Amino acid sequence: xxxxxxxxxxxxxxxxxxxxxxxxxxxxxxxxxxxxxxxxxxxxxxxxxxxxxxxxxxxxxxxxxxxxxxxxxxxxxxxxxxxxxxxxxxxxxxxxxxxxxxxxxxxxxxxxxxxxxxxxxxxxxxxxxxxxxxxxxxxxxxxxxxxxxxxxxxxxxxxxxxxxxxxxxxxxxxxxxxxxxxxxxxxxxxxxxxxxxxxxxxxxxxxxxxxxxxxxxxxxxxxxxxxxxxxxxxxxxxxxxxxxxxxxxxxxxxxxxxxxxxxxxxxxxxxxxxxxxxxxxxxxxxxxxxxxxxxxxxxxxxxxxxxxxxxxxxxxxxxxxxxxxxx
Amino acid sequence: xxxxxxxxxxxxxxxxxxxxxxxxxxxxxxxxxxxxxxxxxxxxxxxxxxxxxxxxxxxxxxxxxxxxxxxxxxxxxxxxxxxxxxxxxxxxxxxxxxxxxxxxxxxxxxxxxxxxxxxxxxxxxxxxxxxxxxxxxxxxxxxxxxxxxxxxxxxxxxxxxxxxxxxxxxxxxxxxxxxxxxxxxxxxxxxxxxxxxxxxxxxxxxxxxxxxxxxxxxxxxxxxxxxxxxxxxxxxxxxxxxxxxxxxxxxxxxxxxxxxxxxxxxxxxxxxxxxxxxxxxxxxxxxxxxxxxxxxxxxxxxxxxxxxxxxxxxxxxxxxxxxxxxxx
Numbered sequence: 001x002x003x004x005x006x007x008x009x010x011x012x013x014x015x016x017x018x019x020x021x022x023x024x025x026x027x028x029x030x031x032x033x034x035x036x037x038x039x040x041x042x043x044x045x046x047x048x049x050x051x052x053x054x055x056x057x058x059x060x061x062x063x064x065x066x067x068x069x070x071x072x073x074x075x076x077x078x079x080x081x082x083x084x085x086x087x088x089x090x091x092x093x094x095x096x097x098x099x100x101x102x103x104x105x106x107x108x109x110x111x112x113x114x115x116x117x118x119x120x121x122x123x124x125x126x127x128x129x130x131x132x133x134x135x136x137x138x139x140x141x142x143x144x145x146x147x148x149x150x151x152x153x154x155x156x157x158x159x160x161x162x163x164x165x166x167x168x169x170x171x172x173x174x175x176x177x178x179x180x181x182x183x184x185x186x187x188x189x190x191x192x193x194x195x196x197x198x199x200x201x202x203x204x205x206x207x208x209x210x211x212x213x214x215x216x217x218x219x220x221x222x223x224x225x226x227x228x229x230x231x232x233x234x235x236x237x238x239x240x241x242x243x244x245x246x247x248x249x250x251x252x253x254x255x256x257x258x259x260x261x262x263x264x265x266x267x268x269x270x271x272x273x274x275x276x277x278x279x280x281x282x283x284x285x286x287x288x289x290x291x292x293x294x295x296x297x298x299x300x301x302x303x304x305x306x307x308x309x310x311x312x313x314x315x316x317x318x319x320x321x322x323x324x325x326x327x
Numbered sequence: 328x329x330x331x332x333x334x335x336x337x338x339x340x341x342x343x344x345x346x347x348x349x350x351x352x353x354x355x356x357x358x359x360x361x362x363x364x365x366x367x368x369x370x371x372x373x374x375x376x377x378x379x380x381x382x383x384x385x386x387x388x389x390x391x392x393x394x395x396x397x398x399x400x401x402x403x404x405x406x407x408x409x410x411x412x413x414x415x416x417x418x419x420x421x422x423x424x425x426x427x428x429x430x431x432x433x434x435x436x437x438x439x440x441x442x443x444x445x446x447x448x449x450x451x452x453x454x455x456x457x458x459x460x461x462x463x464x465x466x467x468x469x470x471x472x473x474x475x476x477x478x479x480x481x482x483x484x485x486x487x488x489x490x491x492x493x494x495x496x497x498x499x500x501x502x503x504x505x506x507x508x509x510x511x512x513x514x515x516x517x518x519x520x521x522x523x524x525x526x527x528x529x530x531x532x533x534x535x536x537x538x539x540x541x542x543x544x545x546x547x548x549x550x551x552x553x554x555x556x557x558x559x560x561x562x563x564x565x566x567x568x569x570x571x572x573x574x575x576x577x578x579x580x581x582x583x584x585x586x587x588x589x590x591x592x593x594x595x596x597x598x599x600x601x602x603x604x605x606x607x608x609x610x611x612x613x614x615x616x617x618x619x620x621x622x623x624x625x626x627x628x629x630x631x632x633x634x635x636x637x638x639x640x641x642x643x644x645x646x647x648x649x650x651x652x653x654x655x
Contacts, residue, residue, distance in 0.1 A: 086561065088558065088560065096552060101553065104556070106574055106649055115566075153651045
C-alpha cells in the first residue's frame, strides 16, 4: 500500500462563467520515503493539487472532487474536519512558496514553533521550547535559543524558510509537501534550502512531494517525476528516465529550455505559445496547439496516460522516439 | 521598555512646536475675523453710548489695544504660568469653567468610542464571514448612509420624534432638574435616559464605516499566507482565528483609535450644542458665537492637546501590538 494514493482528482473554480476546471483526473501515488516531484509551468494546477491533499483549498470558490485520496489507506475526503487537524502538521506537513508572508508577523518564532508541537504532542511549554530549539539547530539556524524570542521580520527570507521547514518537520510527518520552497529565495540560498529538505527526508525516511518548475531542483532531489501540463499529468517516470529519455514533447521542450553552458552563443530554446487558460482547454490533446511534434490525430482525439513499460507513463499520440533531450 | 520611553518622550517633545503653531495660527485667524469683542464685554447698547475715550480706556483695560503678536505672547506667558485668564462673558477663571466641563465631554466620547467598537467590530467580522449576505449588504449600504447623513439633521429629527412627539426620552441636558430628592438608581437611570440620544446618534453615524473598515480588514487578513500556515500546522479553527487572524485584524484598529477620538471631539461641538450638554464642545461653540477670545483660545488649546494625546495613545498602542514598529 502506498502512503498517498490520489485517484482521479478534479479541481475547479467557481467563476462568472460556471465551473472552471483547472485539474483534470489527476492520479498518482507516493510510496513511503520516496521523493516525488510535480513539475509544470505556473498555472498548470500544481499548487492547488498540493492544497487539496491537505484539504486546505478554500471551497467555495474552489471545488474539489476525487474518486479517492487515500492517505495510509484512509480517504481524506471522508475525514471530518476535526480529525484533519490531527493529520495536518502531524502526518502531513507543508512548506509554502513565500517565506516572507507565511509566518505570522506579530508572533515570535518560538510561539509559532511550540504551538505546532504542543498541539500535536500535548507536551509542556518547556519541553516544546526545548524541542523547538533542537529543530532550529537541525535546520541550521545559529543561536537558536535567542532566535526563538525573535519575530519573523528580524530574519532574512532564507532564515524564515528554514523556520518554516523546522515547523513542518517538528512533529515527524510521514509526508512533506513542499510547494516551490525555493522559488522566492535568493539563488545562492536555493541550493542550501533544497539540500536541507532532501537531507531531512532521507534521514527521517519521510516521503516528499516536491512542487517546482525548476528542472535543476528535480534532478537533485526527486526519485520520481510527474510532469503536469494544463491540469493533467503528461509524463511520469523515474528521474533517470525523465532526463535520459523524455518521450513527451512537452517534457522534452522543458528540458531543452534549460539554459546550459555547452551551447553558448545559441539562442535560448523556448516552447512557443502560452499555457492555455482553463476556459480554453482543448478537447483533444491540450498541448497540441504548442507542440512541434503534433500529428493530425493530436488535434482530434484526447490521448490517455499510457504505461509504456518500466513505470514510464506518457499522454501522447506521437511521442519522441529515443527521447533525445538535447538534439 | 527603555526605547519605548524614549519614543514617548520624543513624541511629547514634537508636540510642543505643533501646539505653538496651532495656537498662533488660530490666534491670528481669530483677530482678523470681523466683529468687536468689546460689544460682547460691555453690551451692544452700552457700547453705542460710550465716548471714544471711554472705549479706548476699556480697550486698554481688556488689553485689546496692543498689537496682536504682543497679545499672543502675553497669552502664551499666562499659559506657561498655568492660567487661561478670565472669560469676557462670565468673568470666571477659565480653567475652573473647563474643569467643570471636560469630564462630561471625555466620558461622553469614551462611552461613544467604546460602544462603536463594541458593536462595530463584531458586526464587521460577521459581515466578512457572511460576505454578500443580507446583513453584509445592508451594513455596506448603511455605511454610506451613515457617513452621508449630517449629525445635526439626524439629531433634530430624533429630538422631534422621541422627545417632542413620543415623549419617550428627554431632549435636552444631562439631568432632569425637576427630579426631587432622587435615589441613587433614579439618578443613574435619569442620566442614562439623557445619554441615549446623543450617544446613540453618534454611535449610529459612526457604526457603518467602522463595520465596513473591520469587514475589509478581516477579509484581507483571513486570506493571508500565515493564516493558511496556521491551518496547515493543524491548529483547530478556533486557534487559527483567535491566535492568528483576529490579532492582526486588531492591529490597524489601534492606530484608528486616535483618529476616532479626534473626530469625536470635533463631533461633540455639534452634538453638545444641539442637546444642550454642558461639555467642552458646547462651551467652545458658545464662546465662538460670543467672541469670548480667552475662552476660544483655551478650548482650542484643550482640544488640540486632546487630539494629539489621542494620536500619541494610538501610536503607543500600535507599538504594543505590532513588534515590527517596536524595533525602529
